[in-house]
Amino acid sequence: MHPLFAIAIALLVGVAFGTLMGIIIAFFEIQAFIVTLAGMFLFRGLAYLINLDAVPISHPFITGLSDVYLPLPGRGGLTFIAMAMLVLLVIGILIARRTRFGMSVYALGGDSHSAALLGVPVKKTIIKIYALSGFYSAMSGVIFAIYTGSAYPLAAVxxxxxxxxxxxxxxxxxxxxxxxxxxxxxxxxxxxxxxxxxxxxxxxxxxxxxxxxxxxxxxxxxxxxxxxxxxxxxxxx
Structure with a gap:
């Protein structure tokens, strides 16, 4: 399987699972920490079922990404990992500060009841929050796999x-x-x-x-x- 296809599957699974967590939190009004903790244990258990050993990734596409390097003035530079982090950081800042969704998130954090009175779609916003969180979590896993050149279920515990x-x-x-x-x-x-x-x-x-x-x-x-x-x-x- 080409790594791009595997990455797409990982991101889709992350978004889908994050959306599921958001639906449970929004409609059943269960503490978010408990729901996401259970989800983490579930996914970690699934990872253990798939493989307990480190699986090396030796595909040329991954090797090529690891070798990407952008020189900067002086002796420093940016690797692909650093560039990906900065891009995701900028996207996160723009979403939080420049979109209606971002303002709705801040409103919910301040007072969900007041946010509902102001017309913020509370349940829909909560689901979107965890879908976005699932995307970023999956992307973190992908970047970590590129960084280490392997997949290991005990990594990042x-x-x-x-x-x-x-x-x-x-x-x-x-x-x-x-x-x-x-x-x-x-x-x-x-x-x-x-x-x-x-x-x-x-x-x-x-x-x-x-x-x-x-x-x-x-x-x-x-x-x-x-x-x-x-x-x-x-x-x-």
Whole structure:
């Protein structure tokens, strides 16, 4: 099977499964975290059923993508992985800030009942949110497979916690309604910088990365809570 065909199947499955999660969340009004957690376990179990071993990808098309390199001024440059990430980042920013769907998402995060009174199609928007999330999740899997040149069902286990940390560190409120796609990108970059510094230091155990990110995450959660309480106090005054 040509990799392009396999990639198309992966993206379609991601969108379809994300849409299914959105339908369950929207119509049955079940906590999104519980539904998506169950979905993650389901898909991870399916991956284990398919194969428990790492499967190398040696197709010339994948090798060609891995070799793509765009030189930049100086000694740096962009690989295909980096370029794909930047394109997806820009698309995410445009969707969040320049489309009606994006504004509806912010409205739902602020107050779903108020959003419904303002005419926002709540259920339809929720389904679209998880369909888009499914697309980005599937695309992440595709890019990771290109990066590693293999498919391994145990790859990226636990990365969902790093993703949550990146979102919070990037300035997204856990209560909803406030957040920035570019901020999440910066949150991920901060984690990467911490990991790189600890790795290059050489004298610290790699688990210090988790400790540093955990401490940073706790700090930002407390900071968010303090800001919210301060805003409410000022509003009441």
């Amino acid at each position: 636990g990365v969902e916690l790093d993703a949550i940390a990146a979102v919070v560190i990037g300035g997204t409120l856990l209560t909803g309604g406030v957040g920035y796609v570019f901020g999440t990108f910066l949150g991920g970059m901060i984690q990467g910088i911490i990991q790189t510094l600890i790795t290059f230091d050489g004298s610290l155990n790699s688990w210090w990365t988790k400790l540093a990110v955990g401490g940073l995450l706790l700090f930002f959660i407390l900071l968010q809570k303090g800001i919210v309480m301060w805003v409410k106090k000022r509003s009441a005054a």
